[in-house]
Amino acid sequence: MKGRASIHRDFTVSQIDDRLYSAFIEHMGRAIYGGIYEPEHPTANEHGFRKDVLELVRGLNIPAIRYPGGNFVSAYKWEDGVGPKEDRPVRLDLAWRSKETNQVGINEFAKWAEDAGIEMMLAVNLGTRGIEEARNFVEYCNHPSGTYWSDLRRSHGVEKPYGVNMWCLGNEMDGPWQIGHMEAKEYGRLADETSKAVKAFNRGIETVVCGSSNDAMATYPEWERQVLEECYENVDYISLHKYFGNNSRDSLNYFAKIEETGRYIQAIGGVIDYVKAKKRAKNDVYICFDEWNVWYHNREQDSKNWHVWDWPEAPPLLEEDYNLEDAIFVGGLLNEFIRRSDRVRIACIAQLVNVIAPIRTRTGGPAWATTIYYPYQFASLYGRGTALNVAVDCPRYDARVAQDVKYLDVSAVLAPDGRSLAVFAVNRHPEEPMEVDMALHGFAGARVIEHKVMGGDASEAREANTCEQPNRIVPRDGSGLGVEDSALQGTLPPFSYSMVRLA
Numbered sequence: 380m381k382g383r384a385s386i387h388r389d390f391t392v393s394q395i396d397d398r399l400y401s402a403f404i405e406h407m408g409r410a411i412y413g414g415i416y417e418p419e420h421p422t423a424n425e426h427g428f429r430k431d432v433l434e435l436v437r438g439l440n441i442p443a444i445r446y447p448g449g450n451f452v453s454a455y456k457w458e459d460g461v462g463p464k465e466d467r468p469v470r471l472d473l474a475w476r477s478k479e480t481n482q483v484g485i486n487e488f489a490k491w492a493e494d495a496g497i498e499m500m501l502a503v504n505l506g507t508r509g510i511e512e513a514r515n516f517v518e519y520c521n522h523p524s525g526t527y528w529s530d531l532r533r534s535h536g537v538e539k540p541y542g543v544n545m546w547c548l549g550n551e552m553d554g555p556w557q558i559g560h561m562e563a564k565e566y567g568r569l570a571d572e573t574s575k576a577v578k579a580f581n582r583g584i585e586t587v588v589c590g591s592s593n594d595a596m597a598t599y600p601e602w603e604r605q606v607l608e609e610c611y612e613n614v615d616y617i618s619l620h621k622y623f624g625n626n627s628r629d630s631l632n633y634f635a636k637i638e639e640t641g642r643y644i645q646a647i648g649g650v651i652d653y654v655k656a657k658k659r660a661k662n663d664v665y666i667c668f669d670e671w672n673v674w675y676h677n678r679e680q681d682s683k684n685w686h687v688w689d690w691p692e693a694p695p696l697l698e699e700d701y702n703l704e705d706a707i708f709v710g711g712l713l714n715e716f717i718r719r720s721d722r723v724r725i726a727c728i729a730q731l732v733n734v735i736a737p738i739r740t741r742t743g744g745p746a747w748a749t750t751i752y753y754p755y756q757f758a759s760l761y762g763r764g765t766a767l768n769v770a771v772d773c774p775r776y777d778a779r780v781a782q783d784v785k786y787l788d789v790s791a792v793l794a795p796d797g798r799s800l801a802v803f804a805v806n807r808h809p810e811e812p813m814e815v816d817m818a819l820h821g822f823a824g825a826r827v828i829e830h831k832v833m834g835g836d837a838s839e840a841r842e843a844n845t846c847e848q849p850n851r852i853v854p855r856d857g858s859g860l861g862v863e864d865s866a867l868q869g870t871l872p873p874f875s876y877s878m879v880r881l882a
């Protein structure tokens with residue numbers, strides 16, 4: 380099979396917002412307790428956080444992290460998680476039918492995020508609570524001193540305010556499963572007023588309003604229209620969520636879900652434009668794709684478990700053993716975000732540790748990187764700068780979720796130095812190698828300085844990294860790609876993901 384592409388340094392999509400490579404972590408399962416926090420673990424630091432996990436997290440160079448939920452946030456009292464640990468109440472978490480000990484709250488999490496070098500993006504509870512609690516939380520976090528909430532924070536040993544500039548206005552408020560679920564107009568009004576209150580603290584604060592929980596919701600995309608009509612001028616982003624799976628064991632259809640995601644982004648972009656025009660608004664609203672990932676391996680079983688279990692503390696939940704196919708999928712999905720970075724400014728892999736995560740741990744034991752860690756890492760490390768508009772011509776296929784889908788999936792990013800280029804390429808074909816010829820315009824003298832590849836053999840599609848075999852699927856040095864006649868030429872193995880750096 381042959382694929383052609385054309386990459387021109389001046390034909391750009393957008394400046395990529397670094398926050399395209401953000402993450403999400405929720406109080407659920409073993410994400411916090413037994414994930415990032417395990418005071419009894421041999422690697423725990425003085426705050427009880429696992430250093431082995433921190434090291435893996437740092438390797439991802441994550442710009443921002445959304446916290447503390449997710450569905451969890453919709454019945455959460457943030458005040459339960461501050462002050463002396465021994466006085467903190469144990470509560471029932473209604474979202475995941477678990478016990479929340481509140482041993483980690485905002486101040487512990489902020490410490491962890493600081494150590495990890497990540498900016499916090501906090502969600503407020505608009506399920507069981509509202510404007511009053513949201514403004515108190517912002518004041519606790521962001522006000523320097525001399526008020527009830529800021530002095531309370533200081534009395535908890537945190538002198539300097541956190542200056543959190545990203546606030547999410549609830550979570551998946553369209554979902555009937557959400558505690559405090561609302562109708563679109565009702566939520567839009569509440570989001571509008573809450574956003575005004577949150578932004579009153581500081582002009583730099585940005586807010587994210589909830590879009591649909593996914594594009595299969597019956598109320599999608601009408602939900603977005605109605606919500607935005609209530610709050611457009613007072614918010615900065617609208618959230619998109621989407622989880623993926625391959626229950627039918629049809630890899631090509633699985634990969635085609637990336638095209639479906641492109642349509643989802645495009646549709647919401649259209650709704651944003653419509654509302655902006657209707658309101659004669661001056662401001663722009665962008666997309667915050669604040670939950671995305673593969674979630675299907677144990678989904679059915681997990682759902683059976685947590686609906687009946689007896690309120691356990693930090694139970695294993697949504698712990699997916701990601702395989703090679705999932706890694707190729709994630710690489711491709713990140714390509715789509717890069718291609719759509721004019722609309723999608725923030726995106727958060729959901730989640731970060733143990734729960735549908737690139738990093739897994741065993742309690743008392745090791746931590747390891749799942750297969751999806753690597754394409755996420757490559758995009759985060761080398762996908763910063765300017766997204767280029769890559770023209771691709773190659774054989775195509777029809778799938779159930781999308782037609783005329785390209786076997787070759789490419790994105791390209793010009794680094795901030797204005798010289799280096801990163802090319803992320805997936806050959807989706809399960810058997811055939813792809814002979815590529817990617818014309819490089821405006822990159823005279825560029826040479827391949829690094830090529831990493833995952834995959835190459837579809838018979839390994841379902842091979843995963845596990846605690847026992849953490850390095851079964853890892854990137855290796857690629858070969859056979861080079862620059863000739865001002866073009867990146869060579870062969871991409873079948874069923875593979877490649878990251879190529881040129882300078």
Ligand code: AHR
Nearest residue numbers: 405449450451550551729
């Ligand atoms: O990430 C797991 C859950 O998925 C989140 O709590 C919720 O927002 C979504 O439905």
